[in-house]
Amino acid sequence: MDADTPDDEVLDELFSTVESRKAELPEDSYTTTLFTHEKGENYVLEKIGEEATETILAAKDDDREELLAESADLVYHLLVLLSMKGASLDDLRAELRERF
Numbered sequence: 001m002d003a004d005t006p007d008d009e010v011l012d013e014l015f016s017t018v019e020s021r022k023a024e025l026p027e028d029s030y031t032t033t034l035f036t037h038e039k040g041e042n043y044v045l046e047k048i049g050e051e052a053t054e055t056i057l058a059a060k061d062d063d064r065e066e067l068l069a070e071s072a073d074l075v076y077h078l079l080v081l082l083s084m085k086g087a088s089l090d091d092l093r094a095e096l097r098e099r100f
């Protein structure tokens with residue numbers, strides 16, 4: 001990801017990076033470890049559960065900084081799961097838009 005990416009393009013840039021990690025599986029990448037874990041998709045499902053719990057605990061503690069950090073971890077792992085299951089950020093946007 002590029003630090004100069006405009007805020008409104010950050011999610012697209014992150015998802016595109018995740019998709020590229022899935023295609024290329026570089027060795028020095030955390031995302032690669034999620035796509036290649038011996039537990040398969042169960043590992044990313046566990047991570048989502050952990051990050052959701054940590055997000056809830058941060059909210060209960062009224063710890064805004066921790067809430068944002070854990071929310072970012074949660075969103076990142078959710079994007080990896082969507083990619084793993086062949087869904088895209090556009091699919092997610094379409095689902096949200098249908099609810100307007």
Ligand SMILES: N=c1c2ncn([C@@H]3O[C@H](COP(=O)(O)OP(=O)(O)OP(=O)(O)O)[C@@H](O)[C@H]3O)c2ncn1[C@@H]1O[C@H](COP(=O)(O)O)[C@@H](O)[C@H]1O
Binds near residue numbers: 029031050
């Ligand atoms: N946004 C993220 C991101 N958010 C969270 N994480 C990782 O998710 C993990 C969070 O798990 P934990 O809090 O449990 O911390 P941990 O104990 O280190 O993790 P485990 O050992 O339990 O797996 C940490 O290792 C974080 O580094 C992320 N790893 C990568 N990205 C982005 O993904 C892109 C690709 O990164 P690489 O795949 O590493 O090249 C880059 O743009 C990164 O900024």
